[in-house]
Amino acid sequence: MKKGLLFVITAPSGCGKGTLRRALLDEYTDIKFCPSVTTRQPRPGEVNGVDYTFVSVPEFMRRRDNDEFVEWAEVYGNYYGTPREDVEKALDEGSIVILEKDVQGARALRRVYPEGIFIFILPPSMDELKKRIESRGTENESEKTLRIESAHREIADLSDFDYVIINTDMERAKDRLAAIVLGERVAHGLYPC
Amino acid sequence: MKKGLLFVITAPSGCGKGTLRRALLDEYTDIKFCPSVTTRQPRPGEVNGVDYTFVSVPEFMRRRDNDEFVEWAEVYGNYYGTPREDVEKALDEGSIVILEKDVQGARALRRVYPEGIFIFILPPSMDELKKRIESRGTENESEKTLRIESAHREIADLSDFDYVIINTDMERAKDRLAAIVLGERVAHGLYPC
Numbered sequence: 001m002k003k004g005l006l007f008v009i010t011a012p013s014g015c016g017k018g019t020l021r022r023a024l025l026d027e028y029t030d031i032k033f034c035p036s037v038t039t040r041q042p043r044p045g046e047v048n049g050v051d052y053t054f055v056s057v058p059e060f061m062r063r064r065d066n067d068e069f070v071e072w073a074e075v076y077g078n079y080y081g082t083p084r085e086d087v088e089k090a091l092d093e094g095s096i097v098i099l100e101k102d103v104q105g106a107r108a109l110r111r112v113y114p115e116g117i118f119i120f121i122l123p124p125s126m127d128e129l130k131k132r133i134e135s136r137g138t139e140n141e142s143e144k145t146l147r148i149e150s151a152h153r154e155i156a157d158l159s160d161f162d163y164v165i166i167n168t169d170m171e172r173a174k175d176r177l178a179a180i181v182l183g184e185r186v187a188h189g190l191y192p193c
Numbered sequence: 194m195k196k197g198l199l200f201v202i203t204a205p206s207g208c209g210k211g212t213l214r215r216a217l218l219d220e221y222t223d224i225k226f227c228p229s230v231t232t233r234q235p236r237p238g239e240v241n242g243v244d245y246t247f248v249s250v251p252e253f254m255r256r257r258d259n260d261e262f263v264e265w266a267e268v269y270g271n272y273y274g275t276p277r278e279d280v281e282k283a284l285d286e287g288s289i290v291i292l293e294k295d296v297q298g299a300r301a302l303r304r305v306y307p308e309g310i311f312i313f314i315l316p317p318s319m320d321e322l323k324k325r326i327e328s329r330g331t332e333n334e335s336e337k338t339l340r341i342e343s344a345h346r347e348i349a350d351l352s353d354f355d356y357v358i359i360n361t362d363m364e365r366a367k368d369r370l371a372a373i374v375l376g377e378r379v380a381h382g383l384y385p386c
Contacts, residue, residue: 124352159317162369164357175380176355183376187368 004091005188006113007181008099010106011121012151014133016167018051020121021100023174024181031181032095034086036105037063040078053083071108076143080105096185103154110160117184119177120161124168126152197284198381199306200374201292203299204314205344207326209360211244213314214293216367217374224374225288227279229298230256233271246276264301269336273298289378296347303353310377312370313354317361319345 011017025033037053039060048054055063060079064072072081082099090097101109106118123129133139133147158164163180167173204210218226230246232253241247248256253272257265265274275292283290294302299311316322326332326340351357356373360366 122351122357125350128352157318158315158359159321159361161359162365163373164315164359166351166354166357168352172355179376179380180356180372181376182379183372183374186375186379187372 003094004097005184005190006087006091006097006099006116007184008101008106008109008113008116008118009121009177010101010103010118010161011167012103012123012129012133012154013139013147014136015121015123015129016132016170016173017100017121018046019170020167020174020177021098023170024098024177027174027178028096028181030096031098032090033098033100034083034090036100037069037081037083038078040080070112071105073102073104073108075102075104076146082109094190096181096190103150107160117163117180118161119180120158120164121167121173122155122164124166196287197290198377198383199280199284199290199292199309200377201294201299201302201306201309201311202314202370203294203296203311203354204360205296205322205326205347206332206340207329208314208316208322209325209363209366210293210314211239212363213360213367213370214291216363217291217370220367220371221289221374223289224291225283226291226293227276227283229292229294230262230274230276231271233273263305264298266295266297266301268295268297269339275302287383289374289383296343300353310356310373311354312373313351313357314360314366315348315357317359 009017009021021033025031035050035052037055037060039055039057042048042054046052060081063069064081068084069081070084070087072079082105087097109116110118123132129151130148133144139147165173165176202210202214214226218224228243228245230248230253232248232250235241235247239245253274256262257274261277262274263277263280265272275298280290302309303311316325322344323341326337332340358366358369
């Protein structure tokens with residue numbers, strides 16, 4: 001059993017897990033975020049080493065073959081991995097660690113860290129989910145259709161998750177996320193009060 | 194703004210909201226549960242005044258006409274109401290108040306108490322939901338079909354809820370519920386520490 005506490009935040013594409021995570025970290029500076037390593041291109045506003053660690057495919061493969069990932073997966077043609085050393089070190093130090101993963105990555109992590117707290121972010125309705133994915137400018141039509149289909153499949157089985165937060169608006173969703181983190185910290189004796 | 198904090202627990206039929214609530218109250222004795230008033234028959238193990246306040250139809254109508262309910266509804270041929278005085282008094286006193294409502298009742302309450310914390314309990318998958326409703330002995334076949342259909346509709350729009358707890362097993366679900374209550378209490382300055 002590690003001394004720290006691991007939270008994994010997951011959401012279907014376009015449902016704001018990145019925005020939520022940034023808002024949480026801005027407010028709670030003692031939470032440690034471990035960015036995933038990825039071969040995908042940065043989106044506007046994403047900072048290397050902050051949001052993700054962006055690497056080339058050969059570099060990703062080198063790290064993978066060197067067993068540097070807790071889990072890794074190919075999602076929509078890009079590779080994503082969770083850096084083992086960062087996460088283990090932070091947990092050993094007793095930190096509150098947050099990871100941001102797609103559903104596939106979260107399921108893989110659940111097997112490695114069964115005692116982690118897995119949080120799924122969901123838009124208030126299926127219609128709203130479709131709307132959000134469609135309104136995002138970063139994918140083409142066939143990619144969007146694929147993401148909507150995936151989202152439906154993902155939501156049908158939530159057995160690997162502990163909590164779902166309904167993201168009606170970002171500010172409220174952030175407060176909900178903070179309350180879960182706070183509640184679990186207190187429950188695990190990791191709240192400084 | 195009331196001094197207390199209101200939590201509303203909701204679940205589709207057969208998903209254990211009563212069991213969860215009882216487990217939470219056993220552990221946290223300073224939480225106040227306000228039972229709903231209903232005209233339905235008690236189920237085995239349900240205690241009058243503890244789980245529900247069981248009344249006759251004329252008595253329910255008398256209370257309704259006397260404006261004693263925050264909200265009331267007819268669900269599957271029975272009446273359910275939320276007793277205004279109990280809830281208001283407990284909130285005025287600064288208590289942590291828990292209500293247990295069906296989806297219809299929760300949506301009505303959301304309009305009365307927009308600042309309340311609304312929690313939806315969900316089985317890990319749609320298949321599991323069907324299984325749980327089917328395995329319960331208290332309804333006949335057509336009632337069960339009706340409840341499964343309702344559950345699907347209810348889950349498609351979660352916009353009135355703040356949190357969803359995935360109920361994979363009762364003990365874990367109770368810890369999750371407790372963590373949400375704890376986190377919101379701390380966030381609202383109502384945690385005695």
